[in-house]
Amino acid sequence: MKTLSTALLAALLAGTCAAIPAARAQEQTPQLAPATASPERIILNLTADTAHEMAVTWRTAPGLAGIVEYAVATPGPDFVQAPMRLEAKSEDATIATEEDPEFHAAYHSAVLKGLVPDTVYAYRVGDGTRWSEWFQFRTAAQEARPFRFLYLGDMQNQVLSQASRTLRMGFRTAGDVAFTIHAGDLINHHNSDREWGEWFAAGGFLYAQTPQMPTPGNHEYGKDGAARAGSSVTGQWRHQFTLPENGPTGVPEATETHWYTDYQGLRLISIDSPQLDRNAQARAQTIAWLAQLLKDNPNRWTVIFLHFPLFSSDPDRDNPKVRSALKPLIDRYKVDLVLQGHDHGYARGAVGPQGPAADDAGATYVVSVAGPKMYPVGKLDWARKTAERTQAYQIIDVAPEELRYRAYSANGALLDEVALRKP
Numbered sequence: 159m160k161t162l163s164t165a166l167l168a169a170l171l172a173g174t175c176a177a178i179p180a181a182r183a184q185e186q187t188p189q190l191a192p193a194t195a196s197p198e199r200i201i202l203n204l205t206a207d208t209a210h211e212m213a214v215t216w217r218t219a220p221g222l223a224g225i226v227e228y229a230v231a232t233p234g235p236d237f238v239q240a241p242m243r244l245e246a247k248s249e250d251a252t253i254a255t256e257e258d259p260e261f262h263a264a265y266h267s268a269v270l271k272g273l274v275p276d277t278v279y280a281y282r283v284g285d286g287t288r289w290s291e292w293f294q295f296r297t298a299a300q301e302a303r304p305f306r307f308l309y310l311g312d313m314q315n316q317v318l319s320q321a322s323r324t325l326r327m328g329f330r331t332a333g334d335v336a337f338t339i340h341a342g343d344l345i346n347h348h349n350s351d352r353e354w355g356e357w358f359a360a361g362g363f364l365y366a367q368t369p370q371m372p373t374p375g376n377h378e379y380g381k382d383g384a385a386r387a388g389s390s391v392t393g394q395w396r397h398q399f400t401l402p403e404n405g406p407t408g409v410p411e412a413t414e415t416h417w418y419t420d421y422q423g424l425r426l427i428s429i430d431s432p433q434l435d436r437n438a439q440a441r442a443q444t445i446a447w448l449a450q451l452l453k454d455n456p457n458r459w460t461v462i463f464l465h466f467p468l469f470s471s472d473p474d475r476d477n478p479k480v481r482s483a484l485k486p487l488i489d490r491y492k493v494d495l496v497l498q499g500h501d502h503g504y505a506r507g508a509v510g511p512q513g514p515a516a517d518d519a520g521a522t523y524v525v526s527v528a529g530p531k532m533y534p535v536g537k538l539d540w541a542r543k544t545a546e547r548t549q550a551y552q553i554i555d556v557a558p559e560e561l562r563y564r565a566y567s568a569n570g571a572l573l574d575e576v577a578l579r580k581p
C-alpha cells in the first residue's frame with residue numbers, strides 16, 4: 159500500500175481535507191454492453207439537402223425492425239396523433255471489434271425526405287413496440303440566414319471521463335446550434351466498441367437533436383496490416399453515421415468520409431486527410447473533386463475541415479502531402495476557414511499564398527483539441543494565438559456579411575476571437 163503524501167496526511171489530521179488526489183491509475187472505462195432491444199446511440203446527421211432532409215441512425219440488438227415516426231412539432235401533444243412513418247434500412251451486422259471478433263448488432267438508418275425548410279420536427283425511432291422518446295430538430299432555411307455551429311478537435315482519450323465536459327460546455331455556451339463538426343480522432347482505438355460507446359454517452363440526447371458531422375482522423379483507421387489493408391475506416395464508422403455520399407467518384411474507400419453539404423449560405427467540406435495522406439491516386443481524384451466544389455460554389459462562405467493540419471501547432475509535426483494537395487485550392491478559391499485537429503494543442507492564424515497574412519488576406523487555419531491528451535505547442539510563425547494544455551470548443555456564427563469565430567477553453571472562458579467580414 160502506498161503511503162499518504164505529507165500534505166494529504168496533514169490535511170486529513172487537521173480535518174480540512176478538501177480534495178483527495180484521484181486514483182487515476184485505477185480509472186476504468188465503462189463496461190462493454192451488448193446492443194439492447196431498445197434503440198440506443200441515436201444520432202442525427204445532415205444530408206446534402208439540409209433544407210429538406212435529415213438522416214437518423216441508431217442501433218439495437220440484432221433481428222429487430224427499424225421504424226421512424228415523425229411530424230411537424232406542435233406547441234402541445236397533438237403531433238403524436240398522426241405522425242408519418244418511414245421504414246429504416248436495417249442491417250444485422252457482425253463487426254470485428256477490439257473487444258469481440260464477432261460483435262452482433264442491428265444498425266438502422268433512415269433519411270427523412272420532403273421536409274419543410276426552417277421547421278421544427280419531432281421524431282422517434284423504434285421497432286413498432288419499443289420506442290425512443292420524441293426528439294426535435296430543425297431543418298435549415300433555404301436561403302442564406304444567420305446560424306451558428308460548434309467545432310471540436312480530437313476527443314479521442316478518456317472520451318467520457320474528461321472529453322465530455324468540453325462538448326457539453328460547448329452546447330451550454332452555444333445554445334441552439336445548427337450542427338457540430340468533429341475534426342477527427344473521435345476515439346482512440348478505431349474498432350473499440352467500448353470507446354464508441356463512450357463517445358455516444360458523452361453526447362447522449364444532444365446527438366439525437368443536433369446533427370453531428372465528423373471527418374475521420376488517423377485513429378478511425380486501423381494501424382495493423384489487416385485492418386489497414388482495405389484502407390477503410392473502421393466498420394463502426396459507416397454503420398453508426400449516415401453522412402452525405404457525395405465524395406470523389408473513383409475513391410470508394412472514402413464514401414462518407416470525403417463529403418460536402420450547404421447550410422444557409424455556407425459550404426461545409428469534409429476532407430478525409432488520412433486517406434489523402436496515404437494514397438497518391440486517391441489524392442489526385444480528391445483534388446479534382448475539391449476544385450470543382452470550390453469553383454461551382456454559390457455560397458458566400460466556405461469551411462473545410464480535416465484532421466491532419468496544413469499548419470501545425472507543434473513545429474516537429476508536419477503534413478506536407480496534405481498541405482501541398484490542398485493549399486493551392488484554398489488560396490485560389492479563397493476558402494475562409496480551415497478547421498483541424500490531430501496536434502493536441504491550440505493555434506489560430508491566417509495564411510495567404512505568400513505565407514502568414516493579416517486575418518482578411520488569407521484563409522484562417524485553426525488547430526484545436528477537445529480531449530485531455532496534450533502535446534507541446536511551439537513558437538509558430540503562422541499563428542496569432544496559441545494555447546498549450548487547453549481543451550477547447552469553438553462557436554462559429556455565420557451571417558451573410560460576417561463570420562465570427564470564437565474559441566473557449568473547457569471551463570467556459572473566452573480563449574480567442576476573430577471576425578471575418580464580406581460586406
Ligand SMILES: [Fe+2]
Nearest residue numbers: 343375376500
Ligand atoms: Fe490524430
